[in-house]
Structure formats: structure tokens, C-alpha cells
Amino acid sequence: MINQDTIVALATPSGAGAIAIIRLSGKDAITFADNHFKSVSEKKLLKQRTHTIHLGHIIDGKRTIDEVLVSVFKNPNSYTGENVVEISCHGSIYIQQEIIQLFLRNGCRMADAGEFTLRAFLNGKLDLSQAEAVADLISSDNEASHQIAMQQMRGGFSSEIAKLREELLNFASLIELELDFAEEDVEFADRTQFESLIERITFVLKRLIDSFAVGNVIKNGIPVAIVGEPNVGKSTLLNALLNEERAIVSDIAGTTRDTIEDELVIEGIGFRFIDTAGIRETKDVVESIGIKKTFEKMEQAQVVVLLFSAQEFKTESKRLKIEIEKIKNKFPLKPLLIIANKVDVLNASELNTLESEFENIHLLSAKTGLGIDELKMKLIGFVNTGALRNNETIVTNTRHYDSLLKAFEEIKKVQYGIDTNLSSDLMAIDIREALYHFGMITGQVTNDELLGNIFANFCIGK
Incomplete structure (x- = not known):
């Protein structure tokens, strides 16, 4: 399955820059580079040691394309496990294309997306989950x-x-051996040790499966919908959180006609804040579309922030409580953070009344910044960062999560077989299935379709 041809690609982002890196990998990578490299000290790349860097020029016949640094990595001690050459040239798009086209004309092939890492996997430098x-x-x-x-x-x-x-494979081998001596009625696999292993595998699988909830949040960020009546300061709050004028702010109700999204990193966790168009009743067609999107964004969000103006509680207390119950009933499983904004205009007595009427309310002034830092800490409190702080294994990949779930189901069948004294031949089937799903994670079990789907999402040059 491993192609023996030499591939070439730009390893740095496309576009002009100070420096660009062009990467070659394959059996003849050093030979191809040597044919078009003229060292300032007359060195031949083929005679140089691995992991060395050489100054010279890339030439096309008598024409000099650029002054470059060439790094040489000889197999098997390279990223791909093949001979690899990296050419550091000036970042002109013209120079990049001239060098790449030179090698394409002289026997190299343009790399597919992720092909360098695919070759690293196929050559045993990385397993599939590492890739x-x-x-x-x-x-x-x-x-x-x-x-x-x-x-x-x-x-x-x-x-x-x-x-x-x-460990499971070792026991599986012993159980398979028992099947070969079925007529003698012997047991090679210690059932007590086997049961202990199954319990340990069950524990680890459950922990890894549970970690996906945190891992998915960490990888993709936490969407937070900021909702409330128009002109309560949602846009001002978004600007205060992001510390920039991202959303338009005015005293005119309904200024925000569409959702605005931006991201803030709090203690290493990404939060995607969504400022919505409000939830009031309106006859304005454009604003109605924005309100519809508000509910869509609340559905998509993992945390809902309900914002109201602190002044409203004096005359709108009953309506606000109804709105809170409405959101809780519609989204009972979503954390709801209730925030009273513009508290800077209230006196001490009014603040005490506000806190007594609304349980667990967060007091804030987006305009002055009061309560912003405390709000950030409350948001990070919605994320279980203990596993991250303890450097535990956290699953973030959906494919891994799916394989772990399937392996867990097979292990539960094996446990049932142990509990009910199921025959070895039937347990062996479930063990094989569990081993298959374990192998799918690390790449010990693969197919071309799986590899194609995984590496198609890589950038070209990696």
C-alpha cells in the first residue's frame, strides 16, 4: 500500500511570507534534491549525514531560483520513515511555485492531503490515533x-x-486454545484473572467514554447564548467579555438584528459567545427573523445566559420570573445563568431587594466592568477541568468515542458470559469483536476507506 514514489508539497501556509518550507519525502527524495542543489561549499547531499542543514542555491540548469537552506533526514530517522528533504526558501509565491514545479517536472509527485503523515503511519512511525x-x-x-x-x-x-x-489478546489466545482441546475439557485461561481483567477494562473504558463530554467541549469550545429583551446590554456585555467593540451598541431597542459570534479563552477553555437579537414580541419582519434565530441558538448552546436590566425588576419582576421559568421548562438540561445588568444605577437597598427576589442572580455592570471577572469564573465552573489539571487521558475524537462505545458493549457481553458460565466458543466471539474495536482506534485494524476519510481532512504538506 505504501507508494515508493517521491512526493513534494509546500509545508508552510500558502501565500507570501518571510520564509517558506517545501518538503520532499520518498526513496529518491535526497537524490532529487541533490540534482537541483548547489552547495556553497560544493557538498553533495547524498554524502551528508542525517539531520544536517546545508546552505546553497536551488538551480534549474544554469538558472538560479533562490538561495536556500536544505535539511536532510535519512530513513528510518525521519517523520515519514523515508528519506525526507526540507527546503527553506524565501517566501515569495513565485519562488515557492518555481521550486515545486521544478521537482514536479523532474520526477516528483504532488502530495495528497495528509500524505506525509499517512506515510508515517504506514511506516510505523505513528499509530492511527497519534496521526x-x-x-x-x-x-x-x-x-x-x-x-x-x-x-x-x-x-x-x-x-x-x-x-x-x-492483555485481552493474551487471554483470547488461551480461550481459543481451549477450543482446540474441547474434548479434553481443560481450561488454559485462569477465570479469576480473566474476570479481574474484564473489570479493569470496563473501568477504563467507562472513564474514557465519560471523558468525551469534556474533551468535545475543550476541542470545539462551549457555545454560550446571551439572550434577553432588547436594549438590556447584551452587546455591551459581549464587548466587555471580549474586551473589544465587536457588537454595535446603541440606545435603540432591536439594534442587534442578527447573531454575532466570537470566542474568548478562559483558563485555556474556549467559549463561543453568541449575542442574539432578543426575545420580545415584534411586528418588524427583519427583527422577527432575528428572534427566531435566538431560539435556534439557545437550542445549539450548552450554556444560556439570560440578561435583563437591573431597573426592570422594579416594574417587570413578575414578567421576568415567567421568562426564567419559560427558559427552564424549554431547556431543562441546560445550565442557565441569570444576570442583572446595569446594577451601577441602583442603590444598596435596591440591590438587596433584587438579590432576595431572584435566587443565584449574578450582579453586573457591563458598562463599568463590575462583575465581569466573576462571570468568567462562573462560566469556567460549568466545565469539569479536573481531568485536564490531573493530566488524565481525555477523548476528543468522535471516531475514537464510537469505537470505545462498541468495545464497551462487547466487554459487557463478555462479563455476562463469565457471570452465566457461557461456553468459551461464544465468549471468544465477543472478545474478538472487542479486540477489533480496540484495533480500529490505534490502526491495528484499518481499511483504505477509513484511512482515506481520516487523512482527507489533513492539510496538504503535513
């Missing part, structure tokens, strides 16, 4: 997602799965 973590690392946009991707790329998750699979 997927490479893509997660590239796309990580906050500290938490970066930490998890780094842990998985180093093999934290896959080593845990591989160890369980190896």
Missing part, C-alpha cells in the same frame, strides 16, 4: 486543546488502549 492527534494539534486554538493533542500525539491515549488490547 489524528497531529491534525488536532495543528487546529488547536487554545491551551487546553493543545495540551490534549500533545498528550495524544505522544501516545498517551493509544498506549493505554494498546496495553488493554494486548
Whole structure:
């Protein structure tokens, strides 16, 4: 399945920059580079040691394209496990294309998306979960997602799965052996040890499956819908949280006609704040569309922030309580954070009355910044960051989550078989299925369709 041809691609983002890196990988990568590289010290790349860097020029016949630095990595000690050359050239788009086209004309092939990492996997440099973590690392946009991707790329998750699979495989071999000697009625697999292993696998699988709820949040961020009547300061609150003038602010009710989204990182966790168009009754057609979108965004959000003006409670207390109950009834499983904004205009007595009427209310002034930091801490409280702080394995990949669920179901069948003294041949079927799903995570069981789907989402050049 491993192609022996040499591939080439731009490894840095497309577009002009100070420096660009062009990567070649394959059996003849160093030969191709050597044919078009003229060292300032007359060195031949083929004779140089691995992991060395050389200054010179990329030439096309008698024409010099650019002065470059060429890094040489010889197999098997390279990212892909093949001969790899990285050419650091000036970042002109013209220069990038000239160098790439030069190698394409002279025997190289343009790399497919993720093909360098695919070759690393096929050559045994990475397992499949580590390869997927490479893509997660590239796309990580906050500290938490970066930490998890780094842990998985180093093999934290896959080593845990591989160890369980190896132990289960050993017992499976003994049970299969029993089937070969069925007529002698002998047991090679110690049932007590086997039951202990199944209990341990069940515990680990359950922990990993439960971690996906946190992992998915960390990887994709937490959508937070900021809702409330028009002109209560939703846009001002969004601007205060983001510390920039992202949303239009005015005294005219209904200024926000569409949802506005932006992201804030709090203690390494990404929050996507959505400022909506309000939830009042209106005959304005455009504003009605915005209100409809408000409910759609509340449905999509994991946390709902209900914002009202602190002045409203004096005359609108009953209506506000009805609105709170309406949201709680419509979204009973979503955390609801009730915020009274513009508290800077109230006196001490009014503030005490407000807090006594509305349980667990958060007092805030988006205009002055009062209560903003406390609000951020309440938001981070909705996320279980204990596993992250303790450096535990956290599952973020939907494919891994699906395989873990399927493996868990098979292990439960094995446990049932132990409890009911099921025959070895029937238990062996369930064990094989569990091993299959474990193997799907790390890549010990793969097919071309699976690999195509995974690596198609990579960027070209990685």
C-alpha cells in the first residue's frame, strides 16, 4: 500500500511570507534534491549525514531560483520513515511555485492531503490515533486543546488502549486454545484473572467514554447564548467579555438584528459567545427573523445566559420570573445563568431587594466592568477541568468515542458470559469483536476507506 514514489508539497501556509518550507519525502527524495542543489561549499547531499542543514542555491540548469537552506533526514530517522528533504526558501509565491514545479517536472509527485503523515503511519512511525492527534494539534486554538493533542500525539491515549488490547489478546489466545482441546475439557485461561481483567477494562473504558463530554467541549469550545429583551446590554456585555467593540451598541431597542459570534479563552477553555437579537414580541419582519434565530441558538448552546436590566425588576419582576421559568421548562438540561445588568444605577437597598427576589442572580455592570471577572469564573465552573489539571487521558475524537462505545458493549457481553458460565466458543466471539474495536482506534485494524476519510481532512504538506 505504501507508494515508493517521491512526493513534494509546500509545508508552510500558502501565500507570501518571510520564509517558506517545501518538503520532499520518498526513496529518491535526497537524490532529487541533490540534482537541483548547489552547495556553497560544493557538498553533495547524498554524502551528508542525517539531520544536517546545508546552505546553497536551488538551480534549474544554469538558472538560479533562490538561495536556500536544505535539511536532510535519512530513513528510518525521519517523520515519514523515508528519506525526507526540507527546503527553506524565501517566501515569495513565485519562488515557492518555481521550486515545486521544478521537482514536479523532474520526477516528483504532488502530495495528497495528509500524505506525509499517512506515510508515517504506514511506516510505523505513528499509530492511527497519534496521526489524528497531529491534525488536532495543528487546529488547536487554545491551551487546553493543545495540551490534549500533545498528550495524544505522544501516545498517551493509544498506549493505554494498546496495553488493554494486548492483555485481552493474551487471554483470547488461551480461550481459543481451549477450543482446540474441547474434548479434553481443560481450561488454559485462569477465570479469576480473566474476570479481574474484564473489570479493569470496563473501568477504563467507562472513564474514557465519560471523558468525551469534556474533551468535545475543550476541542470545539462551549457555545454560550446571551439572550434577553432588547436594549438590556447584551452587546455591551459581549464587548466587555471580549474586551473589544465587536457588537454595535446603541440606545435603540432591536439594534442587534442578527447573531454575532466570537470566542474568548478562559483558563485555556474556549467559549463561543453568541449575542442574539432578543426575545420580545415584534411586528418588524427583519427583527422577527432575528428572534427566531435566538431560539435556534439557545437550542445549539450548552450554556444560556439570560440578561435583563437591573431597573426592570422594579416594574417587570413578575414578567421576568415567567421568562426564567419559560427558559427552564424549554431547556431543562441546560445550565442557565441569570444576570442583572446595569446594577451601577441602583442603590444598596435596591440591590438587596433584587438579590432576595431572584435566587443565584449574578450582579453586573457591563458598562463599568463590575462583575465581569466573576462571570468568567462562573462560566469556567460549568466545565469539569479536573481531568485536564490531573493530566488524565481525555477523548476528543468522535471516531475514537464510537469505537470505545462498541468495545464497551462487547466487554459487557463478555462479563455476562463469565457471570452465566457461557461456553468459551461464544465468549471468544465477543472478545474478538472487542479486540477489533480496540484495533480500529490505534490502526491495528484499518481499511483504505477509513484511512482515506481520516487523512482527507489533513492539510496538504503535513
